[in-house]
Amino acid sequence: MGGPAESQPTTVMKDADADLVARARNGDMKAMEQLYRRHAGAVHAYARRASGREVLADEITQETFVRAFKSVSKFKGTSTFRTWLFSIAINTTRTHMKKANKDPVTTLEEHDVAVEAPDSTGWLKKRLHAALARLPEGYREVVVMHDVLDMRHEEIAAARACTVGTSKSQLHKARAKLRAILGGADA
Amino acid sequence: MPDRIEMLSAYVDGDLSPEETAAIERELETSAELRAELDALREMKALAKEDLATPPDLWPAISREVAPPKKRFRPPRWAYPVAAVAVAAALALFFLRPPPAPVETPQLGDRLAAARTAYMQAIGDLAKESEAATEKLPPESRQKLAESLFAVDEAIRETEAALKTAPNDPFGHETLLSLYEEKVRVLNAAIEASRLGGPS
Numbered sequence: 001m002g003g004p005a006e007s008q009p010t011t012v013m014k015d016a017d018a019d020l021v022a023r024a025r026n027g028d029m030k031a032m033e034q035l036y037r038r039h040a041g042a043v044h045a046y047a048r049r050a051s052g053r054e055v056l057a058d059e060i061t062q063e064t065f066v067r068a069f070k071s072v073s074k075f076k077g078t079s080t081f082r083t084w085l086f087s088i089a090i091n092t093t094r095t096h097m098k099k100a101n102k103d104p105v106t107t108l109e110e111h112d113v114a115v116e117a118p119d120s121t122g123w124l125k126k127r128l129h130a131a132l133a134r135l136p137e138g139y140r141e142v143v144v145m146h147d148v149l150d151m152r153h154e155e156i157a158a159a160r161a162c163t164v165g166t167s168k169s170q171l172h173k174a175r176a177k178l179r180a181i182l183g184g185a186d187a
Numbered sequence: 188m189p190d191r192i193e194m195l196s197a198y199v200d201g202d203l204s205p206e207e208t209a210a211i212e213r214e215l216e217t218s219a220e221l222r223a224e225l226d227a228l229r230e231m232k233a234l235a236k237e238d239l240a241t242p243p244d245l246w247p248a249i250s251r252e253v254a255p256p257k258k259r260f261r262p263p264r265w266a267y268p269v270a271a272v273a274v275a276a277a278l279a280l281f282f283l284r285p286p287p288a289p290v291e292t293p294q295l296g297d298r299l300a301a302a303r304t305a306y307m308q309a310i311g312d313l314a315k316e317s318e319a320a321t322e323k324l325p326p327e328s329r330q331k332l333a334e335s336l337f338a339v340d341e342a343i344r345e346t347e348a349a350l351k352t353a354p355n356d357p358f359g360h361e362t363l364l365s366l367y368e369e370k371v372r373v374l375n376a377a378i379e380a381s382r383l384g385g386p387s
Contacts, residue, residue, distance in 0.1 A: 066253055
């Protein structure tokens, strides 16, 4: 999976960003800013959860948008802009993770678990995020996109350049592994 | 158990076939452990939902990286050749007068204002004397003078137009300044020519 995955369109989706993308192609900075404002939250959340490192999220988000806007002229519209943007976010996150060369288990959040009151929602969330960081890369990506960001499998599959079936299968395996990490089931 | 959890996960998302759904539901009726696992899965899924809080505003940094580079002011392609043509024409008319002593005004705005004043003054002078001046010149010289003035005027127009898109470009102002000075020089040369009665 190299570049942005435009080659896996599943259905023709109406892209709410089409007008802004057309303007961005012509170098319209206002249009780019609007696209950024629309998608920054999701990309940042993806970067935060998929990298398992709060500190990398800003860097990954910034690089994702810079790469997207610099190559927006190559975006042919065979997927939605968001799908294309996420394919860039996925690759950018992978690159950063390789550079970081650390096991995502050693995240700050895992240490933070200790300071939360056990069984509080915050504590449970942090346990879950720490467990998420221990998943294999592909599993983590699909859980973050589906369960954290509420993306559909069609969109996830297009962004990750895989089939919808693979996306679903990886999600169910990932959840089973999460339950095992959290101590609810045998691994 | 992991296989059962995968099945439960697919059940939660509605990804099972009707037959598989019926089978897992029968199993759920009889297995408290499986029901507990189903609840845990649903809770985990709900907890995973992310509140898409606005991240720090990264747009200023992003825009700096993606903004097209500011176009450096480029003078009209023939600005310099035109200046050369004007000088050559003046030389051909033998009326080149010594250039005025450079004025030590460090501010570009002051220099430009002074050049504009001289430019307008020279035009005014030439308007008064132009008929006499051009009549005293030989036809070839008049032709060269007209060509030179036309070329300089075109260069000035283009430079002024370019400055409208880059009004603060000091290089553009320098170019315009030099063109004004060039035109002043040519006009003064023509006036001087008329006083001397044309080339001998």
